[in-house]
Amino acid sequence: MTVADVLLLGLGAVAVGAGLCVVTTAHLVRAGLYLVVCLGALAGMFLVLTAELVAWVQVLIYVGAVVVLLLFAVMLTRAPIGASGDLDRPGWPGLLVGAGAGLGLAALFVDAYRWTSVSLPDGPDGPGSAGVLGGELFRSWVLPFEVLSVLLLAALVGAIIVSRPDVGASDRGAER
């Protein structure tokens, strides 16, 4: 057992366990907390894979902003303390479809690797440092980057217009 083995086992167990809890827990806010644990374990795994910048951006954006926004929405809509019983629908078809998807993935996976083992290249300093990644991003990925910035702007404007009742109402008033 090397350090990477132990880290993979530990972080993987944490991630899968927390993910299972997200799907099964009856506590609304605790589902968000389990998601945080799961995402944190994944960030740790990115660190093991020497994707340093991606790992910290994961913590910064996913854990620090996205899940906080989700919790914010949970508290704005309905945040009961304790278990709420109506979170699950009787989900046999869903479970079947999900398990089918999982089986399909597993089959694909077995087919892809056929149980041969490929070892990861061993580098003391991984390629994921900020400077290199920035260079890559602004050299060969500039166009997708710009398109994504437009997407973000559109999402921002869209969210404001959707959530402000007065904006749409005044327009409709002007049409009339």
Next chain:
Amino acid sequence: MLSQAPTLADFGHDTWWVIIIKVLAAFVFGVVMTLLGVWFERRMIGWMQVRPGPNRAGPFGLLQTLADGLKMAFKEDLRPRGSDRLVFLIAPCISAVCALTALAVIPFGPIVSIFGERTPLQVTDVPVAVLVLLAVSALSVYGVVLGGWASGSPYPLLGGLRASAQMISYEVTMGLAVVTVFMLAGSMSTSEIVAAQASNPELSIGGATLAVPGWYVLLLLPTFVIFAISAVGETNRLPFDLPEAESELVAGFMTEYSSLKFALFMLSEYIHMVVASAVITTLFLAGWRAPWPVSVWDGANQGWWPLLWFMGKVVLVMFVFVWLRATLPRLRYDQFMRLGWKVLIPLALGWVLVLGGTRVAQVSDLSRSEQLWLGGAVAAVLLLAVLFWPARRQPSRPSPAEQVAARPPGSFPLPPLDLQVPPSPQARRAVAAKRTAASGRSEAEPAVKRPLEGRAGTDPEGGEQDG
């Protein structure tokens, strides 16, 4: 002298006991600075409000915080019945742990020797250390939000909601502001940012070159202002302490907490302040590097002396925090959000653009006059845009009289809106009696009593004062 400054290659080679010593030292630094910080804040505010402040426990009241902490430890630990037991317990722990973790990447000094081991005075450094700082401060939102939610009562929930919105907004501002620091330093590692501020860039003004100090507070003044404001917002300090606004939300997310859990929240709040001061010092005030008059001395940046300069700068920034608290009133929530989203973020974005444009102009092969022409053109376009910007038409507010007239029938009776209180019936009777008496007397002695009659006739309030 520069060989003393650590680079990224100097980290990660320590023996285990050096690591333990450094981690413990950072922890103790955080806790001791909290103890002293609370005392410092109370003494300073006392001084600004012309009162002594805590001065009983120990010399100059230094042990006051310790006494408060002991008192808190012996208080009863209450938990509301409707609360979520587990989350209620872990929320203060998250707060304190996140606040303390940030101290790990703060550079306290150059390479020193601890019992013969040469090691940098910094627990660790990574190539993306500032990102780590931002991430950890983003994580500390959880302590506040979960504490507010798990208490199971409305005021803490409101405080938690405010905190999440506030911290996310100011996180964005902070991230945008430090981008310019990365641009100038060419690194995200804290020790390298400190090292980058050691150089003195030459500035040529009209042929004469002079070396300006490389502190980013001078080179990047707008960044410093934006970052400092958002750091105050991020640490929930006055004037931005909306999550715990005493007069609105009792104590916000801390309302239901007592005893040691409350103490943990207080601890994390003050460690946040210390960390924010240390980060501002590191990013903008050249960290542990000696300030100008001292830096003439060659030994100023060697050995253990830099710890002194670092502490001095941190205390200076903390003093500004306290000063702000003693001076400014709390902002309203919408004003606060407007400041963040409509003022600070556009400013930070524009400043990034300006700095990026300057850097591009510097590396491009344009001549000096072409650069000036380009800059002038951009400035002219901006000026024109500002001049012809469609000004928002202020909707005219109806006057109070119109508002009163527009009320539906059957509304509540209103007190007079112009704040002219009519005299009470008793006073009116007294004035009337006086007026008749005066007019009766004025027939007898008109020459003497004329002034009194005039006063009583035109000025009922004057008559009231007389009565």
Next chain:
Amino acid sequence: MPGPEHYVALSALLFTIGAVGVLVRRNAIVLFMCIELMLNAANLALVTFARLHGDLNGQVMAFFVMVVAAAEVVVGLAIIMLIFRTRRSASVDDSNLLKY
């Protein structure tokens, strides 16, 4: 030394958990959490392959996935809040007016 297949297996497992979650949960916000789980599983696979090939394209794609996730959460939460304001419910089973 764990090979890439272990990471990819973990990624597939997480993706399956997220997919099952989307299908069996009812609260719209928990659905979002499950979608985040699936996106992160994809991210893990991308980063693993980036490490395997020794280039950065996978990590850049992981970045883009995060950006798209942020945009998705912003718009999605706005819609959920709007639905909650009119229907007083965040359950996806209650938003069935178009059925009739």
